[in-house]
Amino acid sequence: MSSSFGTVFKVTTFGESHGKGVGAVVDGCPPGLAISEKDIQPQLDRRRPGQSRLTTDRDETDQVTILSGVEDGRALGTPIALSVANRDQKPGDYASMLSIPRPSHADYTYQMKYGIRASSGGGRSSARETIGRVAAGAIAEKFLYEEYGIEIVAWVNAVGTITASEIDKNSITRKSVDETIVRCPSEVDAGKMVIAIKDAKEAQDSLGGIITCVCRNVPAGLGEPVFDKMEACLAQAMMSIPATKGFEIGSGFAGTQMLGSRHNDPFILKGEKLGTKTNFSGGVQGGITNGEPIVFRVAFKPPATIGIPQRTVDFEGKQTVLEAKGRHDPCVVPRAVAIVECMAALVIGDFALQQKYREP
Ligand SMILES: Cc1cc2nc3c(=O)[nH]c(=O)nc-3n(C[C@H](O)[C@H](O)[C@H](O)COP(=O)(O)O)c2cc1C
Secondary structure: OOOOOOOOOEEEEOOOOOEEEEEEEEEEOOOOOEEEEEHHHHHHHHHHOOOOOOOOOOOOOOOOOOOEEEEEEEEEOOOOEEEEOOOOOOOHHHHHOOOOOOOOHHHHHHHHHHOOOOOOOOOHHHHHHHHHHHHHHHHHHHHHHHOOOEEEEEEEEOOOEEEEEOOOOOOOOOOHHOOOOOOOOHHHHHHHHHHHEEEEEEEEOOOOOEEEEEEOOOOOOOOOOOEOOOOHHHHHHHHOOOOOOEEEEEEEEHHHHHHHHHOOOOOEEEEOOEEEOOOOOOOOOOOOEOOOOOOEEEEOOOOOOOOOOOOEOOOOOOOOEOOOOOOOOOOHHOOOOOOHHHHHHHHHHHHHHHHHOOOO
């Protein structure tokens, strides 16, 4: 079982949804990096449940505590332990689901793998596990910004069948993303998305969506061919987020419908370095960054736990109808924006350190 991620900047997450708490241990943070809870909390606030009427009603403040590895606001280079308490658990909500595996959730597969599972809240399969990644990723983001000026911005590009109009990837900021509760920077489309999510919530149903992410000012040369290509590791990072169903970089699947003559990114001189005129490659060629922005998309399914009665069978195979109780997200993408950004920071941060330590 792997709860660890990364080679040099190595993160291990811990905790279950309804246990005492969740968090992460970060090993390999560059010593001397200025870091405090204040650098980490904003991303946890953007991920936290109960932040708006579009999310689950589970209300957690998700205040992070740094337990080790930092003294007088500076990283010591030793393991940084990050801890967040669970406070608003309601295990009773899961009583009816103890004997019935939720369709398309992880109850059945965890039971098959371990022969035992957390009795409520989904245990490690719950999105609460992602708190540790976000806390660790916020540290990686700080390092990447201070060392290279790297900016990572993700936003909601689609909810159900509503897709946002084209957004300027060079100028988009987290501030503009956060102007709407759905985290779509196009106001008109955001309004439609909000209505769609509210309707799904009222109907006790759920909706999927797409997040787009841009990583700017990433230097050329990051990524480790051949198995640890930048896009391969980004895909792994993104597909490890719960509820993900797809990953595309650059032109993605749409590129299959283009001719090579249109799809190639011609080189041009940008200042003193080579750049490309277009960016269908999404900033990566041969698994190595080329200095252009990394652009990728992540598809999220409609969350599995819904109040609408579902015909299914219990663990014994007996026909039953499941009406899930509890508080659940009608659509995960507004909260997943911070998770996508932080996972991208973990991948790029790890590659940046691998490259740094390689240099003479
Ligand atoms: C931010 C976020 C919130 C989520 N909230 C819920 C939820 O309220 N209910 C639910 O059934 N699944 C939710 N999920 C998804 C489940 O954790 C996930 O679908 C489940 O563990 C099964 O894993 P899989 O979908 O990756 O196969 C959420 C995912 C994310 C990223």
